[in-house]
Amino acid sequence: MNETMNEGTAGSNGSSAWFSPAVLVATCGGVGRLGLAPGTAGAAVGALMAALLAAWELPFLFESGLLLFINGIGVPICSRAASRLGKGSDPGAIVYDEAASLPLALLVIPPEARSSVFIACAFLLHRVFDISKLPPGRQLERLPSGLGIMADDWAAAAWTAVVLGLFRVFQSMVGVV
Secondary structure, eight states: OOBOOOTTOBTBTOGGGGGSHHHHHHTTTTGGGSSSOHHHHHHHHHHHHHHHHHHHTOOHHHHHHHHHHHHHHHHHHHHHHHHHHTSSSSBTTOOHHHHHHHHHHGGGSOGGGOOHHHHHHHHHHHHHHHHHTTTTHHHHHTSSHHHHHHHHHHHHHHHHHHHHHHHHHHHHHTTOO
């Protein structure tokens, strides 16, 4: 789970760090600075992104490539933002990791089947797995800088995808698809 951070400070770089492009992107436009549960707020951004992707019904390869790109650029963005904020290896205000990784979990569900219920379940499961850090989440979190910030959330997305995928298999076995 991300470290908590006093929203009134921005490390040794002063308040100007909050307006750095990398910090603005990594905090999802400041969403990560809202309230007590920044990771949950970031996951909500991810759920909104997942809903948009479902509505667009993009071809699987295009959607997968887009999400891989979004997640891949998150590594240097989060590295730069963490450096600018100067508040440890994974400042709580950085929520790009939650927002970018949650839609990955829904790739196991065809876009036309991604109902609001599936997206809500993905949101809840992703939060549980991100907070609990099931293997390899805890180990991935220890990777350097932006890679560690992003990778533990990829593990949470993978666990979420496994559960959603198993649920889809169960649905098809009982004839409820």
